[in-house]
Amino acid sequence: MAELDTLLDSVLNRTEHVKAILVTDKDGVILAKALHADSGAGILEPAFSATFSVASEQCGKLGLGANKMIVSTFDGDQIVQFNHSPLILTLLASLDADPGVLIAAGRDLAEPMRIVSETVAKTIQYEHKKEY
Amino acid sequence: MLKPKAIAQVLAQVNTAGVKATLLLNPDGSLISFAGWSEREARVLAAVASNVWFAYERHGRPAGSEVINEDGKESLQDLILECEAGKLCVSRASKMLLCLVADEETEWGLLKAKVIGNNGYAFVRHPT
Numbered sequence: 001m002a003e004l005d006t007l008l009d010s011v012l013n014r015t016e017h018v019k020a021i022l023v024t025d026k027d028g029v030i031l032a033k034a035l036h037a038d039s040g041a042g043i044l045e046p047a048f049s050a051t052f053s054v055a056s057e058q059c060g061k062l063g064l065g066a067n068k069m070i071v072s073t074f075d076g077d078q079i080v081q082f083n084h085s086p087l088i089l090t091l092l093a094s095l096d097a098d099p100g101v102l103i104a105a106g107r108d109l110a111e112p113m114r115i116v117s118e119t120v121a122k123t124i125q126y127e128h129k130k131e132y
Numbered sequence: 133m134l135k136p137k138a139i140a141q142v143l144a145q146v147n148t149a150g151v152k153a154t155l156l157l158n159p160d161g162s163l164i165s166f167a168g169w170s171e172r173e174a175r176v177l178a179a180v181a182s183n184v185w186f187a188y189e190r191h192g193r194p195a196g197s198e199v200i201n202e203d204g205k206e207s208l209q210d211l212i213l214e215c216e217a218g219k220l221c222v223s224r225a226s227k228m229l230l231c232l233v234a235d236e237e238t239e240w241g242l243l244k245a246k247v248i249g250n251n252g253y254a255f256v257r258h259p260t
Contacts, residue, residue, distance in 0.1 A: 048191055051191045055184040055187055055188065059184070059220070062220070064218040065215045065217040068216060069213075070214070072210075073208070103240070
């Protein structure tokens, strides 16, 4: 995970106006993170990652296939979340950031995220088998 | 006073360049008017869009970064969801929600521009 932290840090440093990049599970538990120096500790709260899981699940009922990404724009900031089931990649940025740049930054991380997601999914499966 | 005929006509004008359906709904998910898609599909979409919108409005951003607006509420401006077979854009239109469904080829910027353009109509800005 240290390698993933370093990768997230490099993306954070080269993308303007990004406040934080987080890799969480569907419940919001953080696996890797990169935070801007000015970001408050509240960013690490799990609830908003869990909201993405709920929204993603709801999207499945629309007949448009599985959800891949959600971009939410608030008064002060914008959040881009990618679904790499069972993990979620979140980019939090100020309104000054271009959404296209954020989406491109998230897509740059798609391959490393795929590798980590597959490993996590296998581990979860293995743990479930051990339980039964 | 809302004019149902005029609303349906305006919503139908949005359904170009990959946009398949446009809906205007109340915050509780009840449908006001729609263009494109069947009524059954529109009702399901309205319920889901409202549900996702309010989930994001309440818990969609990290604590400590809330900006409270003049009404004393945090404000979610818009929400864009990308699925495997299409895109969905939800935005606030006065006290209502405006929802656009587009195919996967439609560009994000176009979708956002259509929402902003539609919000500019007087009936959306001043519904009473």
